[in-house]
Amino acid sequence: MSFSDIPVDVGPVYEGERIRANQMFVELGGPKVEKHFELVRVKPESEIEDNKVELIGPNLTEMEEGGRYPIGILVEVGGPQLEEDLEAVFERRIHEFCNYINGVMHLNQRYTNWMRISKQAYEKGLNDLKMLGAVLIRLFKAELPIIKKAQVTLYTDPEKIQEPHAMAMKIYEARDERARGLHDEDVDMFYGCVLCQSFAPTHVCCITPDRTSLCGSINWFDARAAAKVDPKGPIFEVPPGKCLNDLAGEYEGINEMVKKRSLGEIERVYLYSGMEYPHTSCGCFEAIDFFIPETGIGHGIIDRNHPGVAINGLPFSAMANTTGGGKQAPGFNGISIQYIVSPKFQQYDGGINVVVWMGKSVKERIYDLLPEDIRDKIPTEEDVNDLGDLIQWLQEHEHPIVNTPEFQAAVGGAEEEEEEEEYEAEGAMLPMGTMAMTVPGVGGVGGFKVILKNCKIHAESIIIKKIEPKRKKK
Numbered sequence: 001m002s003f004s005d006i007p008v009d010v011g012p013v014y015e016g017e018r019i020r021a022n023q024m025f026v027e028l029g030g031p032k033v034e035k036h037f038e039l040v041r042v043k044p045e046s047e048i049e050d051n052k053v054e055l056i057g058p059n060l061t062e063m064e065e066g067g068r069y070p071i072g073i074l075v076e077v078g079g080p081q082l083e084e085d086l087e088a089v090f091e092r093r094i095h096e097f098c099n100y101i102n103g104v105m106h107l108n109q110r111y112t113n114w115m116r117i118s119k120q121a122y123e124k125g126l127n128d129l130k131m132l133g134a135v136l137i138r139l140f141k142a143e144l145p146i147i148k149k150a151q152v153t154l155y156t157d158p159e160k161i162q163e164p165h166a167m168a169m170k171i172y173e174a175r176d177e178r179a180r181g182l183h184d185e186d187v188d189m190f191y192g193c194v195l196c197q198s199f200a201p202t203h204v205c206c207i208t209p210d211r212t213s214l215c216g217s218i219n220w221f222d223a224r225a226a227a228k229v230d231p232k233g234p235i236f237e238v239p240p241g242k243c244l245n246d247l248a249g250e251y252e253g254i255n256e257m258v259k260k261r262s263l264g265e266i267e268r269v270y271l272y273s274g275m276e277y278p279h280t281s282c283g284c285f286e287a288i289d290f291f292i293p294e295t296g297i298g299h300g301i302i303d304r305n306h307p308g309v310a311i312n313g314l315p316f317s318a319m320a321n322t323t324g325g326g327k328q329a330p331g332f333n334g335i336s337i338q339y340i341v342s343p344k345f346q347q348y349d350g351g352i353n354v355v356v357w358m359g360k361s362v363k364e365r366i367y368d369l370l371p372e373d374i375r376d377k378i379p380t381e382e383d384v385n386d387l388g389d390l391i392q393w394l395q396e397h398e399h400p401i402v403n404t405p406e407f408q409a410a411v412g413g414a415e416e417e418e419e420e421e422e423y424e425a426e427g428a429m430l431p432m433g434t435m436a437m438t439v440p441g442v443g444g445v446g447g448f449k450v451i452l453k454n455c456k457i458h459a460e461s462i463i464i465k466k467i468e469p470k471r472k473k474k
């Protein structure tokens, strides 16, 4: 395989390259552009014109430096052994293959794809988007030899992208719907994926029927098909082994696999918890499930399309920094949208019944699939503006969380804190040698205190303590 006609280098060494806003020539797709997608379709070989690349819309030379444009990437592949189940897995490779190109950065997947072309690459001659299509075709055929023919259509025209975008959204939904009928207890094989280790070396995805991969691209059927055609590839079988904790979704086989694939960094995973031994997150998650300490046990969910901040005052980007990187981050868990409607969704933490806030864009997408008795009790940014409003809304709408001791304690705690502030305003002082602060990474929204005791230069002990409410004075 040769890339001698491409003016920049192409190879796995460029995976992980970052292109910052001031280095980019243009941005394609991403959160500031309305319509964008990437899709792979399997077609009969007779319907594919091998190596054809078509561009519908303006090319890079017609774009303004610093501008943002739509991008649709439709890759059609054919081969005697290909089946529809492989489409999603092939599609996920678009991310990897685009990142092989020096001067191209690709993030996310499906309808959240986000690319940047660097100024340096443009100046070197990467000024024709058809080169991107040509690289994709060569890499698809070289790395996945069961693909015999491939053609690529790229869309950058804001009008002409509408129809293929709508088609892509329907196909994603059909894939998700198929996966919703199957549950973890129905199968005797799970799957793992390490495709994102070039970005997050300790991250490994566990893919089960109830837990579609956090990027949303690979469900259990897709993973099964991928492992079948390439058992030694980045998606592989994981025998679940003994179930150690049914509610938490802890499996011996998952723990062993995660320990091995994360090079010993991660030892235990609770598949159905964002709070204890949570599944790691790379950077590709569709949404974030985040803990809201002011509600005791409540959680919020925000997705990439959310404009502005979530109920905890943080935008998606700030929470994504805490969530991603392949570490376990209790209280911040990268998830797929599909997982939210699984009956196993974070069941160890209380499941959907403790979700007390959702961004409007994610709620609208799954509204019909949410349990009827809870969906209208979960507010969005249109219903509540701050945590005070949220508490009031939950009480007024009789959200199930309001009857929990954790919620009652947390709400009581807020009142008590106000009292404490009054004492402090009157000159009360913290004990000498004790310093309290919010834990970095908990989002700056409180809920924990770090107390450094007898601290001179080195702390003798660090106590991380949940703030419990004190009894109200009569």
Ligand code: SF4
Pocket: 092, 193, 194, 195, 196, 197, 204, 205, 213, 214, 215, 216, 217, 218, 282, 284, 285
């Ligand atoms: S997010 Fe997970 S499933 Fe998706 S490509 Fe990355 S490692 Fe694979």
